[in-house]
Amino acid sequence: MIKKADVVIVGGGVNGCGLAYNLSKRGVDVAVFEKNYLSSGATGSCGAGIRQQWSTHENAELAMKSVKIFEKLSNELGDDIELRQGGYLIAVHDKEELLQLEKNVEMQKSLGIPVKIISTKEIIEVVPILDIKGMNAIAATFCPTDGHANPFKTTFAYANAARKYGANIFTHTTVTDIKTKNKKVSEVITDKGIIKTDFVVNAAGISSEEICDMVGIKIPTKPVRKEIMATERLQPLFKAMVISFKDGIYFSQQHEGQIVGGIPIPEQKYGYKTAPTVSFLQHMSKTLTRYAPVLKHINMLRHWTGFYDVTPDARPILGETKDLKGFIHCHGFSGHGFMISPMVSKILCEYIVEGKTSDILESLSLTRFKDKKIEHEMAVVG
Amino acid sequence: MGKKKTIVCRCEDLTLEDVENAIDTGYTDLEELRKKLRIGMGPCQGRVCFQLVQKILEKKTGKKVPIKSLPKVRPPIIPVSLGTLASDEK
Ligand SMILES: Cc1cc2nc3c(=O)[nH]c(=O)nc-3n(C[C@H](O)[C@H](O)[C@H](O)COP(=O)(O)OP(=O)(O)OC[C@H]3O[C@@H](n4cnc5c(N)ncnc54)[C@H](O)[C@@H]3O)c2cc1C
Numbered sequence: 411m412i413k414k415a416d417v418v419i420v421g422g423g424v425n426g427c428g429l430a431y432n433l434s435k436r437g438v439d440v441a442v443f444e445k446n447y448l449s450s451g452a453t454g455s456c457g458a459g460i461r462q463q464w465s466t467h468e469n470a471e472l473a474m475k476s477v478k479i480f481e482k483l484s485n486e487l488g489d490d491i492e493l494r495q496g497g498y499l500i501a502v503h504d505k506e507e508l509l510q511l512e513k514n515v516e517m518q519k520s521l522g523i524p525v526k527i528i529s530t531k532e533i534i535e536v537v538p539i540l541d542i543k544g545m546n547a548i549a550a551t552f553c554p555t556d557g558h559a560n561p562f563k564t565t566f567a568y569a570n571a572a573r574k575y576g577a578n579i580f581t582h583t584t585v586t587d588i589k590t591k592n593k594k595v596s597e598v599i600t601d602k603g604i605i606k607t608d609f610v611v612n613a614a615g616i617s618s619e620e621i622c623d624m625v626g627i628k629i630p631t632k633p634v635r636k637e638i639m640a641t642e643r644l645q646p647l648f649k650a651m652v653i654s655f656k657d658g659i660y661f662s663q664q665h666e667g668q669i670v671g672g673i674p675i676p677e678q679k680y681g682y683k684t685a686p687t688v689s690f691l692q693h694m695s696k697t698l699t700r701y702a703p704v705l706k707h708i709n710m711l712r713h714w715t716g717f718y719d720v721t722p723d724a725r726p727i728l729g730e731t732k733d734l735k736g737f738i739h740c741h742g743f744s745g746h747g748f749m750i751s752p753m754v755s756k757i758l759c760e761y762i763v764e765g766k767t768s769d770i771l772e773s774l775s776l777t778r779f780k781d782k783k784i785e786h787e788m789a790v791v792g
Numbered sequence: 793m794g795k796k797k798t799i800v801c802r803c804e805d806l807t808l809e810d811v812e813n814a815i816d817t818g819y820t821d822l823e824e825l826r827k828k829l830r831i832g833m834g835p836c837q838g839r840v841c842f843q844l845v846q847k848i849l850e851k852k853t854g855k856k857v858p859i860k861s862l863p864k865v866r867p868p869i870i871p872v873s874l875g876t877l878a879s880d881e882k
C-alpha cells in the first residue's frame with residue numbers, strides 16, 4: 411500500500427473515477443479507494459440517461475457542457491462508452507404543465523440547447539410504439555442531442571485512463587476514518603493502511619454521510635430507494651428516452667435491444683432496504699403498457715434496486731467549505747449524477763489544481779442550506 | 793475446441809476468448825466481468841455461465857473465488873410478460 415498521495419478520492423463510481431482521470435492527467439498524484447468493485451454504487455444500478463432539459467439554469471448548463479464532453483469521451487479515453495444520442499422525449503399532459511415546460515424550453519434554448527415542443531403527431535414519428543391516448547399526452551418536448559451512455563463502460567474507461575496517467579486505484583478497500591490537523595485534512599485510514607494527503611474528495615454516493623461524519627460535518631442528504639427493470643432484447647424499435655414528470659416513468663431501448671426503465675415505487679420510503687418489490691413491478695408494467703401497449707407481450711427479465719442520494723433541493727453538494735481545508739464534497743446527486751459527471755470532474759479538478767472557482771461551484775456549496783434561499787430543481791423523474 | 797468457438801455464456805453469446813481477454817485487461821472481479829461483458833444478464837441470469845466464469849477466473853488468477861461472490865439472481869427469477877404483470881387477475 412502507498413504511504414501518501416496528493417489527493418485521495420473515496421468512492422469508485424463515475425464521479426470518483428472521472429475526477430481521478432482529470433486530476434491524474436494534470437499530473438496530480440491520485441489514490442482512489444473503493445470498498446467494493448468499480449461502479450458498485452449508484453453508478454452500477456443507474457439508467458445512465460443524459461438529459462439537458464432541466465428547470466434550473468445551472469443543471470441545464472452542467473448537462474449541456476457535459477454532453478459536449480461525452481461526445482468526445484470515447485476517443486479521449488480510448489475505450490467505447492457507448493454514447494447514443496437518441497433524444498429525450500418529455501410527455502406533456504395538460505395546459506398547466508405546458509406552461510411550465512414552455513418556460514424551461516425558453517431558458518434551455520437561450521443556452522443553445524436544441525430543444526423544441528412537438529405535437530402528438532410528431533411524438534409518434536419519434537417513438538412509433540407510443541399510444542397518445544394511453545399516455546394522455548397533449549404535446550411533448552424533445553431534444554435530439556440528449557441520450558444515454560453505458561455507465562459501467564464509462565466508469566471503467568475513466569479508471570483505465572487514470573491508471574495510465576499513474577493514478578492508484580484500490581478496489582475492495584474501505585475508508586474507515588479521516589484524520590485532521592488545524593482544520594485541515596491530514597490522513598486517510600483504510601482497512602489496508604494509512605495514507606497522508608492534503609485533499610480528500612468525498613465521492614462516496616449514499617455513504618457520503620458516513621464519510622462526512624468522520625470529520626464532524628453534517629449534510630442534509632437522504633438515501634431514497636429506486637427500482638428499475640430490464641426486458642428481454644428486442645429489435646431496434648425506438649431511439650429516444652421517454653419520460654413523464656407527472657407519471658414519474660422513464661424508459662428507453664438500450665444499445666443491445668433491451669428496454670430499461672423505472673418509476674417511483676408507490677410506497678416510497680427512505681432507507682437502505684435493497685429487496686425489490688412486487689408493487690413496483692405492477693405499477694411499472696401497468697404504466698409502461700399504457701404508454702406502449704405493444705409491449706404487453708414482451709418479457710421482463712430483471713428488476714433491481716438502487717439509491718438516489720437526495721438533497722433538500724435535488725441539487726448536488728460540491729466543493730470545499732471554510733470549516734475544513736482540503737475536504738472536497740462531491741455527492742448529493744439526487745438521481746442525476748451520471749449525466750453531469752464530466753462537468754463535475756472538470757470543475758472540481760480546476761478547483762483542486764488551480765484554486766479556480768465559479769458561480770456554479772459557489773451556488774452548489776454546502777453552505778447554501780444555512781442561507782435557506784434555495785432554488786429547487788423541479789424537473790426530476792424516476 | 794478453440795477459445796473463439798467455446799461459448800461460455802449462451803444467452804449473451806460470449807466465448808472463452810472474450811472472458812479470458814477481459815480478465816487479462818484487468819477485470820478480475822466477477823461483478824466487473826459481468827458489467828463489462830454482460831455475462832449473466834441474459835434470460836437465464838447466469839445460471840448457466842456464472843459457475844463457469846468463476847472457474848475460469850480461478851484458473852487464470854490462481855485465487856479462490858468464493859461462491860458467495862457470485863452475482864445475485866434478480867427477480868422475477870424467470871421471465872414474465874409485462875402484460876401478465878400488468879393484469880390484476882390473481
Ligand atoms: C435506479 C437509478 C437510476 C438512475 N438513473 C440515472 C440517469 O438516468 N441519469 C443520471 O445521470 N443519473 C441517474 N442515476 C443517478 C446516478 O446513478 C448517480 O447520481 C451517480 O451514479 C453517482 O455516482 P457517484 O460516483 O457519485 O456515486 P456512486 O456510484 O454511488 O459511487 C460511490 C462509491 O463509493 C463507494 N464507497 C462508499 N463508502 C465507501 C468507503 N467508506 N470506502 C470506500 N468506498 C466507499 C461505494 O461502494 C460506491 O461504489 C440513477 C440512479 C439510480 C439508483
Ligand code: FES
Binds near residue numbers: 839841842
Ligand atoms: S448463459 Fe450467461 S446469462 Fe444465460
